[in-house]
Amino acid sequence: MASIHESLKALGPVSYSDVPQDEAGRAHYLKEHLSAGRLLVESVPQPAATAPSSGNRSRAVSSASCASGMSASAARSETPAEHEILQKDWGKPVKLSDKDNPLGICVFKLSGKDGRGAWFGRRSVHEGLSYDKWKKGLEEEFEQSLHVEGGPGAGKIRGLGAEKRPESHLVAEVGTMDVWHVSAQFPGPSAPRDFVSMVMTSDKVFEEEDHPKHFMIISKPCEHDDCPPKDGLVRGQYESVEFIREIPRSRKAGSTIDPDSTSLGEGDVQASTSKSNEARERTIAFAEPDSNAATKSDNSNTEEAELNPVEWIMITRSDPGGSVPRFLVERGTPGGIVSDASKFLDWACKTEFSTETTLPAVTPGAAAEESSTSEEPGHSTLETESEAQPPQQTTTSNTPAPISEEPSLLSKATDAISLLLPNPNPSTSTADPHALSRRLSTSSSTSSTDSFASAETDLDVDSSLHTLSSKSATTPSSHTLSAQEKELLRLANRKAELETKLHRARETAFSDPTNPTEKETQQVAKIQAKHDSEISKAEDRYRKAVRSIEVHRQKDEEKARQQAETAARKEEEKKVKAERKAREVQEREMKKQDDARHKAEIDKFREEVKGLVKERDALKEHVRVLNGENSKLITLVSKLDGGERLLAELKVGNGGSR
Known part of the structure; x- marks a missing residue:
């Protein structure tokens, strides 16, 4: 099984020219990314357990009209055993105040290994918005802003407004592959940003037939010839995986777990279903018993599907480009993720999407x-x-009227x-x-x-x-x-x-807006003054932040310069010391060689002296022997006639000397 960081590489930047252009290639390309996305969403830890309350149960009987009307659900999806070990890499949730996180969304941080910043992930389960409406909102978020005229970020839902869609492809039996050019206007004096992203969607990520309904969106930076950089816009990049999954309330083998089902008895479910059926019967014409029963069953299933909790998972990382420090981006990302989630839910709850739904059974006349x-x-x-x-x-009786053509x-x-x-x-x-x-x-x-x-x-x-x-x-x-x-x-x-x-x-x-009342004028003036004050405070904060960043930058540069000088000095001293040490080692080696040579010469001289001494001793012995023989010869010659005269002529004495 691949690791989280290996799967995150699939979200890296790509050039559209490198993407397969044939149908089979697109299908294979999309399936590879969906497989990586599946591992990533399952790696995000489950949110903390939420005990079911009466508020949650009562709110589940109707759809929420805004994000504050939704509630956290105690339902949880089952995490495959092979993915549970990956959830430990995310660590503990980032601390957020209840005021900044009204939906109670768990946000996690994962350090990046490619030098491009940390990743952030969130996972939560909500009740109050149906899966079908949720999915429709995700599908039409960019589509709605595409038709809104205005500056960068016009028509935005979560901060990004669509400029154009240069590529759109439907991959049969898999999903869609689109290229979107989007823009955003950041608060304060920051320059507007634009992004070019390849957006891949699918509701067939899981091959299991009994897996609940789900929908995944993968966004990765993309280079496209129809979306060159523009003057006045800073080109940024963002990578993300967004995933929703319906959690059915009923227990099914290999499906999901809903703790509410343990606290809500079978009788309570039947009573709730009976009440909703009775309310629905009061607004629908009477029909025959068999068809009426079928209608109530179908409508009951539809209502139960509308009330099913929805799990919401997202992993993202962004680089706004320009000179914005990375630590500022990462510091504001958790709060921005939670704020964007509330904005989307507010918009999705209030928007009426044109979805195709199954109409309840009515009489033939009403159908006509x-x-x-x-x-x-x-x-x-x-x-x-x-x-x-x-x-x-x-x-005038309470007996249901028979079916007729009228x-x-x-x-x-x-x-x-x-x-x-x-x-x-x-x-x-x-x-x-x-x-x-x-x-x-x-x-x-x-x-x-x-x-x-x-x-x-x-x-x-x-x-x-x-x-x-x-x-x-x-x-x-x-x-x-x-x-x-x-x-x-x-x-x-x-x-x-x-x-x-x-x-x-x-x-x-339809009141006349050109003739405001005095109270309205005062309110407008008060709001304008408050707006100007907030703008002034924001500008002051920005200038202070810029000055602080500049001071820190200068300190960092001075510190870096001193560190560089110290490192250079230490390097020079280290080099001199190494040279001196090498020279000493060389001198010691030469001295050893000289000593060895001198010792060899001395040993040679000693051997020669020993040889000369032996030779001298041998010569002395030879001389002694010759002297003895000479003495004997002299003695013999002296005994001969005329020997003394001969010795005298030879000037040889008795001592054997001449």
Whole structure:
């Protein structure tokens, strides 16, 4: 199994010319990166255990409208055994204050080994936003900002706004490969930045059939001929892996673990499901028992999927380029990661994405009316029904009405209320009093005037509903009303209340902005003064930081110069000492050689002297022998006749000398 740092190399910069351009090559290239991304996301440690609370359980019955409405979940995904040992490399979480980290996200730091800075990772599990909406938000984050005109970072969600997308490829059965040119405007006097990234996405990272739904985004720096550096923009780089995974609440073999399932009994689950089914039945026309049961089952599954927790993992490292010190970048990264997470969740919770959902089962008449409505946008379902035929009198018993080709009166009222309260998820109850406020507060790319105009068009229903409301209100006694009429009366009253709220909101929205009140003028002046004060303080902080950095830089340069001089002096002394030592060693070797040579000569002389002494002794002995023989000869000669005379002539005495 590869290590974390080996897998992180897959996020390194690449030139688009080096990326395979054929379909098979792209598929292989994408699969290699997804395999590395899978190891990386599984290496991030699990967040600290969160005990399930009543707040978490009550909040799980509806979608959150903002990030603060979401809650941390106690559900956890299972980490493969071979990846558990990798989680120790991340160490302990970075300390963040509760004020800076309202979502309770665990952020970890991993030192880099390539000299390009440290890596940061986060892992958390949330409830309040469905997986499908979460995934749609990740897919459309850059797409939305691409259509927003403005300077660098225009239309940004998490700090980066898309400039253009020079490459976009769909890799069959694997995912997508796009090249995005994005930009950002940093606070303060810093120059704007731009980035060119290859973004690869896939929801088929895991090959196991029973693995929960998941989605991965891999971003790596890329060089592209259509995205050259621009004047006034500093080119930066960022690398990241972002991953979401749905954690089903039900236990399945080889699936995930949800601690909430142990605290929430089977009876509680059935009661909660029964209540949601009853609320949904009150807003849907009656059908036959078998089809109604199937409808409740399908809607129950859809609601359970909407309430499933979602695990969110990200690993990232960035280099903004320019002269920004790396330690400043790494110091601000953990807080920026948490802040960006809150920004994305706020945007995703408030945005209505155009997702394809499965509609709940309704009567054949209502289905035909929905079909005709989809063919003619902007034409009210209730208006179509009132033109086609007048409302029919409902029965006074509580027995469900039989299915007929004509829609029932309750079905008409339900359709009218569905127009008043548009809901992006048809499987949930349409009688949600907060739906209108959520719709009016939804952030979108359209102007506020267009939003209110569309709301006015949707709420322009037929006046027959008012007639129906007054007719129901004049009923002699409540015990003579059928269940359908009671529900219709309640819905009609609700409609009147919402119309009043809408008129108030419309008056506020369309008030004359060119003639502000004195209070508004004071508020604007106060906000402007506060803004100017914050700008001034930010500039002062920036200047102090620059001065501090400059002082530290000068100190570091002086210290580096002194260290260089000291090192050079020590190196010179070391060199002289080494030369002296080498010279001494050489002299000792020469002295040894001379001593050895002298000793050899002395030994030679001694041997020669010994030889001469021996030779002298031999000569002395020879002389002694010759002297003896000479004496004998002299003696013999002296005894001969005339010997003395001969010896005298030879001047030889008795001593043998001449």
